[in-house]
Amino acid sequence: MLEIKVVALAGGVGGAKLVDGLSRILPSDSLTVIVNTGDDFDHLGLRICPDLDTVCYMLAGLANLTTGWGRKAETWNALQSLAELGGPAWFRLGDRDLGTHLERTRLLAKGYALSEVTQKFCEVWGIAPHVLPMSDDQIPTMVQSDEGELAFQDYFVKRKCQPRVTGFYFAGIESAQPSPGVQQSLSEAEIVLICPSNPWVSIDPILAVPGIKEVILDRAKRKQVIAVSPIIAGAAVKGPAAKMYLEMGINPSAASVAQHYGSQDMGGLLNGYVFDHLDAGQDQEITGLGLATLVTNTLMKTLEDRMRLAEQVIDFGKKLLDGNV
Amino acid sequence: MLEIKVVALAGGVGGAKLVDGLSRILPSDSLTVIVNTGDDFDHLGLRICPDLDTVCYMLAGLANLTTGWGRKAETWNALQSLAELGGPAWFRLGDRDLGTHLERTRLLAKGYALSEVTQKFCEVWGIAPHVLPMSDDQIPTMVQSDEGELAFQDYFVKRKCQPRVTGFYFAGIESAQPSPGVQQSLSEAEIVLICPSNPWVSIDPILAVPGIKEVILDRAKRKQVIAVSPIIAGAAVKGPAAKMYLEMGINPSAASVAQHYGSQDMGGLLNGYVFDHLDAGQDQEITGLGLATLVTNTLMKTLEDRMRLAEQVIDFGKKLLDGNV
Numbered sequence: 221m222l223e224i225k226v227v228a229l230a231g232g233v234g235g236a237k238l239v240d241g242l243s244r245i246l247p248s249d250s251l252t253v254i255v256n257t258g259d260d261f262d263h264l265g266l267r268i269c270p271d272l273d274t275v276c277y278m279l280a281g282l283a284n285l286t287t288g289w290g291r292k293a294e295t296w297n298a299l300q301s302l303a304e305l306g307g308p309a310w311f312r313l314g315d316r317d318l319g320t321h322l323e324r325t326r327l328l329a330k331g332y333a334l335s336e337v338t339q340k341f342c343e344v345w346g347i348a349p350h351v352l353p354m355s356d357d358q359i360p361t362m363v364q365s366d367e368g369e370l371a372f373q374d375y376f377v378k379r380k381c382q383p384r385v386t387g388f389y390f391a392g393i394e395s396a397q398p399s400p401g402v403q404q405s406l407s408e409a410e411i412v413l414i415c416p417s418n419p420w421v422s423i424d425p426i427l428a429v430p431g432i433k434e435v436i437l438d439r440a441k442r443k444q445v446i447a448v449s450p451i452i453a454g455a456a457v458k459g460p461a462a463k464m465y466l467e468m469g470i471n472p473s474a475a476s477v478a479q480h481y482g483s484q485d486m487g488g489l490l491n492g493y494v495f496d497h498l499d500a501g502q503d504q505e506i507t508g509l510g511l512a513t514l515v516t517n518t519l520m521k522t523l524e525d526r527m528r529l530a531e532q533v534i535d536f537g538k539k540l541l542d543g544n545v
Numbered sequence: 546m547l548e549i550k551v552v553a554l555a556g557g558v559g560g561a562k563l564v565d566g567l568s569r570i571l572p573s574d575s576l577t578v579i580v581n582t583g584d585d586f587d588h589l590g591l592r593i594c595p596d597l598d599t600v601c602y603m604l605a606g607l608a609n610l611t612t613g614w615g616r617k618a619e620t621w622n623a624l625q626s627l628a629e630l631g632g633p634a635w636f637r638l639g640d641r642d643l644g645t646h647l648e649r650t651r652l653l654a655k656g657y658a659l660s661e662v663t664q665k666f667c668e669v670w671g672i673a674p675h676v677l678p679m680s681d682d683q684i685p686t687m688v689q690s691d692e693g694e695l696a697f698q699d700y701f702v703k704r705k706c707q708p709r710v711t712g713f714y715f716a717g718i719e720s721a722q723p724s725p726g727v728q729q730s731l732s733e734a735e736i737v738l739i740c741p742s743n744p745w746v747s748i749d750p751i752l753a754v755p756g757i758k759e760v761i762l763d764r765a766k767r768k769q770v771i772a773v774s775p776i777i778a779g780a781a782v783k784g785p786a787a788k789m790y791l792e793m794g795i796n797p798s799a800a801s802v803a804q805h806y807g808s809q810d811m812g813g814l815l816n817g818y819v820f821d822h823l824d825a826g827q828d829q830e831i832t833g834l835g836l837a838t839l840v841t842n843t844l845m846k847t848l849e850d851r852m853r854l855a856e857q858v859i860d861f862g863k864k865l866l867d868g869n870v
Contacts, residue, residue: 265591295620297620297622304644315626319622319628322590323630326632
């Protein structure tokens, strides 16, 4: 096992897959995952945390790998019963999944913080890495679009990402704080890994929490910040990332994502960048941003893919740390 | 079909069975059911109305006749998932049943009254009789016991009726009101039928809502008030009624229930009383209370039993109305 401190920033299924690969090749104390909570919302009186659940279900071996969300061996009887009564069934909540939301909501109502609830669930589910919500505060991602402002799940699930986006903001983020352990894990990290998640709505919300980007940028301790492109051959593996880039007037490409994280606005966050063989032609453009690059197969179809990519990324990070790139 | 206005007061499964029988022999406009809501409680953030659901599921053909509560063809995945996370699983909530509670809770939070929600659900479920909660106000039944005061479901489900009861009260009943339609249906009723439900915790709460007993007692319009004994041969068919009578120092018998409803405290509510052949020996005692009696087979094991008992009870009521008893 590799003795190295790694912190991964993750959104939904792409991030969850790479994190799963990492969890299988790193000692459990080595890995911390900071998860986007901008997608979280209240629905049917329940607090629902889609990215947190996607990551935890994946790490627990409970994930539905076909849908990319929800649980395996799921049933849908509660939602069917609710739909028969005319209730809102647009957000697909399976029965086993509902148990998670009911218990989380109950504990939050008792005064526990989301990070405490998450830690408890991870213990029950036998999840070895530290999984931290980016914040215990609610910071709902708002989508600005040609149809006006939409709450994220209204845009993402109810409207199926059809409105054309013009921007995003994270409501209340000015006064939000990172959840306990987030800043310490980042300050101790040797590799900070930005997973192949949606830059606009999965990673940007994490980086926007006051104090997170600052700790990543603080290089008093040697640290390599590496991103894995969620864009392969101009398309997102899953989700609306490429569509968002187009609507924002940006060519959706591996290089665009590298520019996104490497921009002035981000303070030149990245050291290294991992992207797919299919985009090898962009290597010069990306190295031109001052980034070390690793060109490999980034598509994770199987468990072996996840472990191989995780190994390659960590190996790349170690070489960067050793100054061998 | 019999053209007669009937209002039934019902609690859980015994009441639901007789109401189901009535619904099959009366025109839909003839029957109104007023259901106990003293058992209602908030659990896992959901408003749960056990008696209302038992009655509605029964009338809709959705009831689990084996358990006497919950829905048929039920699954338990949400509760299992919640229990795995350490959540409270003592109150058994099935997945299909959860859909009901989620939608009811959502509508109540939007400002609908329980009676409005119930009416909507009855329409969806194709329930012909008018089903009315006794009140739109929350009137939680409290059980006084040798272990102190217990919320009803804590006594009934969590503690499995083990504490010895010393009394009951209905919190907040002084300021509660009957739900819309309750008083009008009672004032128009020709037969008011007290179903074979627990007198202490299913029927007494209904009768204790200010304005309900008063309308029943108002005989300006000719009206017969008939109760069906929930006690057969000293035992309750289901539930703790007999145990409660014993603990309250009263012999659990058909006659005791007749005395209960016929007492001074109740204002001499009853005209007629229906009880089982097995208790025929108590007929003199019961007629001695000034009640007309019908001795028959009151145990409802089959659908035919429910319909037969319903027919006999209505026939008995008509004879009383006609002065033929």
